[in-house]
Amino acid sequence: MENILEVKNVCKSFYQGSKEIEVLNDINLTVKKNTLISIQGASGTGKSTLMHIMGVLEKPTSGGIVFDGVSMTDKSDKELAVWRNEKIGFIFQFHNLLPEFSALENVMLPGMINDAWKDKGGRQSIRDKAESLLREVGLEDRMNHHPSILSGGEQQRVAIARALINDPVLLLADEPTGNLDRKTGEVVYELLIHLSRSRSKAFIVVTHDEELVNKSDCLFHLKDGGLS
Numbered sequence: 001m002e003n004i005l006e007v008k009n010v011c012k013s014f015y016q017g018s019k020e021i022e023v024l025n026d027i028n029l030t031v032k033k034n035t036l037i038s039i040q041g042a043s044g045t046g047k048s049t050l051m052h053i054m055g056v057l058e059k060p061t062s063g064g065i066v067f068d069g070v071s072m073t074d075k076s077d078k079e080l081a082v083w084r085n086e087k088i089g090f091i092f093q094f095h096n097l098l099p100e101f102s103a104l105e106n107v108m109l110p111g112m113i114n115d116a117w118k119d120k121g122g123r124q125s126i127r128d129k130a131e132s133l134l135r136e137v138g139l140e141d142r143m144n145h146h147p148s149i150l151s152g153g154e155q156q157r158v159a160i161a162r163a164l165i166n167d168p169v170l171l172l173a174d175e176p177t178g179n180l181d182r183k184t185g186e187v188v189y190e191l192l193i194h195l196s197r198s199r200s201k202a203f204i205v206v207t208h209d210e211e212l213v214n215k216s217d218c219l220f221h222l223k224d225g226g227l228s
């Protein structure tokens with residue numbers, strides 16, 4: 001399947017009090033394997049809303065998402081949660097690591113709730129993969145550290161390793177370096193590009209980083225509910 005993701009006529013409105021605001025109006029987008037897509041837009045234009053819809057975290061008001069050839073429209077919340085965990089890696093501005101777990105355990109968690117690992121060696125295999133990913137993002141010395149004693153850049157690298165544990169077909173990153181200084185942000189972007197390209201992932205990122213935009217296959221602007 002060449003098309004990883006198809007966004008079809010997606011509209012999204014929210015009620016704020018009794019007022020309905022339309023955030024997305026007839027969005028169409030096709031995402032193929034091994035592409036890097038950047039999305040830009042002013043604050044409040046609906047970038048995060050679109051990312052949540054593409055990541056099947058949120059449902060559109062109308063229109064639909066076809067993921068890996070399968071329509072998401074009639075799936076239950078439970079089915080969507082399973083799909084999300086197995087097929088999509090998320091990296092947010094704030095890493096959302098669980099403070100009570102070590103870096104290694106945080107990376108392992110999405111694997112522990114993915115039945116696909118049962119036939120592939122279970123917990124030990126998940127652990128091996130998590131360790132290998134943490135080495136790949138340069139954190140071989142930090143595996144047993146808890147998030148609170150890691151730097152912002154290190155925490156985000158843990159989040160990247162976590163996003164890759166289930167070998168997702170799509171990576172979604174919503175302003176992943178918005179919380180980091182410029183230099184650390186560049187390191188994180190280089191890593192994201194390298195990891196997604198080396199694994200032929202489709203990678204969609206909301207970013208204002210010019211260098212990343214230059215390396216993208218496609219750049220979209222979100223404005224007045226439309227993508228151009």
Ligand SMILES: Nc1ncnc2c1ncn2[C@@H]1O[C@H](COP(=O)(O)OP(=O)(O)O)[C@@H](O)[C@H]1O
Nearest residue numbers: 014015016023042043044045046047048049050
């Ligand atoms: N759950 C929600 N309920 C009501 N309004 C929302 C909700 N989520 C987002 N919005 C509104 O949708 C608009 C777009 O938000 P968002 O997608 O976060 O924009 P961006 O990521 O581009 O800054 C904003 O006006 C925001 O207030």
Ligand SMILES: [Mg+2]
Nearest residue numbers: 047048049174
């Ligand atoms: Mg946002």
